[in-house]
Amino acid sequence: MIEIATPLTGAASTGEAVQFWILAVIAVAGALGMVLCRKAVHSALCLAGTMIALAICYMAEGAVFLGVVQIVVYTGAIMMLFLFVVMLVGVSAEDTVKDALKGQRIAAVVAGLGFGVLLIAGIANAKLRTFTGTGAADAKAGGNVQGLAALIFTKYVWAFEVTGALLITAAIGAMVLTHRELTEEKQSQRDLAERRVRLGTQVTPLPAPGVYARHNAVDVPGLLPDGTPSELTVNPTLRARGQMRDVSGELVDRMGELEASTAGWLGRRTPKPRHSTELAKAPAAASAPAPTAEEPQE
Amino acid sequence: MNPVNYLYLAALLFTIGATGVLVRRNAIVLFMCVELMLNASNLALVTFSRLHGNLDGQIIAFFTMVVAAAEVVVGLAIIVSVFRTRHSASVDDTNLMKL
Numbered sequence: 001m002i003e004i005a006t007p008l009t010g011a012a013s014t015g016e017a018v019q020f021w022i023l024a025v026i027a028v029a030g031a032l033g034m035v036l037c038r039k040a041v042h043s044a045l046c047l048a049g050t051m052i053a054l055a056i057c058y059m060a061e062g063a064v065f066l067g068v069v070q071i072v073v074y075t076g077a078i079m080m081l082f083l084f085v086v087m088l089v090g091v092s093a094e095d096t097v098k099d100a101l102k103g104q105r106i107a108a109v110v111a112g113l114g115f116g117v118l119l120i121a122g123i124a125n126a127k128l129r130t131f132t133g134t135g136a137a138d139a140k141a142g143g144n145v146q147g148l149a150a151l152i153f154t155k156y157v158w159a160f161e162v163t164g165a166l167l168i169t170a171a172i173g174a175m176v177l178t179h180r181e182l183t184e185e186k187q188s189q190r191d192l193a194e195r196r197v198r199l200g201t202q203v204t205p206l207p208a209p210g211v212y213a214r215h216n217a218v219d220v221p222g223l224l225p226d227g228t229p230s231e232l233t234v235n236p237t238l239r240a241r242g243q244m245r246d247v248s249g250e251l252v253d254r255m256g257e258l259e260a261s262t263a264g265w266l267g268r269r270t271p272k273p274r275h276s277t278e279l280a281k282a283p284a285a286a287s288a289p290a291p292t293a294e295e296p297q298e
Numbered sequence: 299m300n301p302v303n304y305l306y307l308a309a310l311l312f313t314i315g316a317t318g319v320l321v322r323r324n325a326i327v328l329f330m331c332v333e334l335m336l337n338a339s340n341l342a343l344v345t346f347s348r349l350h351g352n353l354d355g356q357i358i359a360f361f362t363m364v365v366a367a368a369e370v371v372v373g374l375a376i377i378v379s380v381f382r383t384r385h386s387a388s389v390d391d392t393n394l395m396k397l
Contacts, residue, residue: 011301012299012300012301014299016299017299020299020303020304020307024303024307027307027311028307028310028311028314031310031311031314031315031334032314034318034327034330034331034334035314035317035318035321035322035327035331040324040326040327040387043326043327043330044326044330047330047333047334050311050334050337051337054311054337054340054341057304057307057341057344058340058341058344061301061304061344061345061347061348062347062348063344063347063356063359065356065360066340066344066356066359066360066363069360069363070337070340070363073363073367074333074337074363074366077367078333078366078367078370081370081371081374082326082329082330082370082374085326085374085377085378086326088378088381089326089377089378089381089387100323100390104320105321108317108320108321109317109321111317111320112313112314112316112317112320113313113317115313115316116309116310116313119309119312119313120306120309120310123302123305123306123309128300128302128305128349129300131300131301131302131348131349132348132349132350132351133348133351134347134348134351134352134353134356136351137351137352137353138353144353144356147353148353148356148357148360151353151354151357152357152360155354156357156361159361163361163364163365166364166365166368167364167367167368169368170367170368170369170371170372171371173371173372173375174371174372174374174375177372177375177376177378177379178375178378178379180382
């Protein structure tokens, strides 16, 4: 069994002071980063750092069990849930800078500063000189975990049981909220194939994305023989989000340069190189359609 | 070092979280700010437990964690279902009841 030294007295040692100042800087930096980062993924990662710093703080304060629970539940479960939802909503979705109410942000920051000053002044006014420390309480029960267990299953057993009901309700609530009822019968592969033939718009499977030998990522549209990007090759979800990466311009430019240099080498009259701006109107239409009608996919 | 510094840290984190709730527009980041406020209150509870020398503060912090987990599950489900219907995670876009 691993013995972690819990402070028998409430006073903090020098080592704990050093640890506190390091962790406090990390925690506050993470919190500020979470508020200031424009992208939700960066905010989530900053918050995970803050939570780990707080977990070490708990352990230093003698709450060993809570420190472990903090890492397992908060950084392990809750932050991963956050990241899943960020992925569902779209990783690169950025927050708006525009104020809905005029001057709301400035007012919010001023109110936050005032609140913080009030809170910290309140703590400073309280005469908290002697910290008893949980060492004696832990030792009486035979350890931190044993002490917490004794309290949970005796004094707080009613709250503990209500917690169980709360968790069950939350699980059912999440299932009810995210469940989608099928309004029509699920279409089989055969139904989809028959519908494709009946409609006749796109009988064959959709063309693959990517440019031969250069980019084969799913967000790069394939190029038609004349160098224009083909919208059909990119997934409708990516198109709706406007996450299509168009590389046709640089390819056409490079081809034009090559043609010009070849013509110069061979001593021909230089043909006017085609420029990508002629093709710029094509991808502009790509981001417009909303993902209402699902294209028949194979 | 006086352990009361932990309380100052908790107050600071709570303030940052509260300001974030007021400043940000993305519903997911709002939820993260609420989580930060819950964490700050947990730190204060653990410090109070150390101040008084009994384990009740740690028990309450433990229950706070449980309630936070349940709250996140339901809240994120609401965000996902709103995103499905409105195609946006911004809290400014859910304004159907606005005159």
